[in-house]
Amino acid sequence: MAEPPLIELIDASKTYGAGPNATAAVQAVNLAVRAKEIFGIIGESGAGKSTLIRLINLLERPTSGQVLFEGEDLCTLSPAALRARRRRIGMIFQHFNLLASKTALENVAFPLRLEGGLAPRAIKARSRDLLDRVGLSTHADKHPGELSGGQKQRVGLARALACNPSVLLCDEATSALDPQTSDQMLDLLADLNRDLGLTIVLITHEMEVVRRVCDRVAVLDGGRIVELGEVVEVFLDPQQSITRRLLRDEEPPNPAGEGRTVRLIYRGAVTSAPLLGRIARETGVDYSIHAGRVSSIKGEPYGQLTLSLTGGDVDAALARFAAAGVRVREANS
């Protein structure tokens, strides 16, 4: 925690229009993105995700609040200084935003040409390297119109990486892609994060994207961050109904019947421990399972079980679960 955050939004708000027609897209957001992490921002459409991610590179200026990049308030910079910072903040887009009139190679070369001072030969060589890194070296001379969606996004990625940015912003970068291509893209992002230490901020409406690559996630609703934490935590134990909705984690219908319905939440090593049977035996409790999920996020296993406990010493059973590191939530509504 000693390391200062790479990106920090302090009380940042963005309002469009003025007077009675004003709409607040982002409201008083506080956010700190650490270096080398993959930070996800999830929300339904209209939650203000697009505006929020554009505040980071000041494509949208906040109506109030601060946007810090490497400790520096971007809003106070001159246009030239801001452009220099933007070169260190790469961005990829839902609809790729490639220049249709230029080849893949020329698209990647574009940001390099902006800098000036680089020889055309050096630009070409670097662009080829970048295309190679995203696996598109054989498509260098094709126009975007001749490429598939996944290939276009790879060109977009190569272009975003051209100036060696310290952060990559992903604006729904996989939403226009089919599931398989989307997964490949996410794997590529995870590789870049691991191999280059690239910090990534992504916005999405798909929990699957967050689950697959993110370290931490913020849930955005109505322009506000309503929940923020480690991905495993948010998945396991969502605090807000909007988060549960995004997780499609409907509570199982209230089981008709007896006993106490509880939700057991656990992660890490305890996931593979044979707790349920042992505790049931020891306390004489009977259980029936209503819903459950065991999965893993970034290699860490976790599980959720909704069950009804009857007979025996239910309180003792729950205490033993708690003692073993399992969180217990009453599920009766």
Next chain:
Amino acid sequence: MTNLLANVDWGDILAASEATVLMLAGSLVLTVAIGLPLGVALFLTDKGELLEQRWVRGGLSFVVNVLRSVPFIILLFVMIPFTVALVGTSLGIAGAIPPLVVSAAPFFARLVESALRAVDRGVVEAAQAMGATPRQIILGALLPEAKPGLTAAVTVTAVALVSYTAMAGVVGAGGLGDLAVRFGYQRFQTDVMVVTVVLLLVLVQIIQMIGDFVTARFSRR
């Protein structure tokens, strides 16, 4: 055959064709040179665009609308003092070109404006995110992306200029349109009329074919 085209003086036709082509070439080059920056300015200063300037945009737009609403034949006369000041004469081909340009440039500027508006906003946004200057965005992204629309705009303008040149005859600029009016219409020499109209048609066809070809090349995506 000779009877059919009895009134046609091929020397006149040749001279008229030459005059039309000269007027067209001269005015088209100047129209693009003036109209392109004007159209770019109209677009960029509009609300929500890169260099939003409400008053500049309002002023430019007003001037363009005024010039576009004056009929060309009136403009020819109204412009006479300016034309004389500019090129030393209000007559002949040189005298016809300033009013042609003043009439066509605002028209072309509007076409440029809408061609730029058709460019995907995301492309501009991406260039901004990369730290491009407004100049780099315009020259490196906006204009190259608008190329198919811009070549189509040049084509439409060139064809419109062909029909404007027909009116330039009233200031003695000559040309095929002038020949059609003076001989074909006023002297009832239908054969002259037919020949000039056919030649104008061929000219328009050629312009359109070249325009379509270039546009298609640029829009190969």
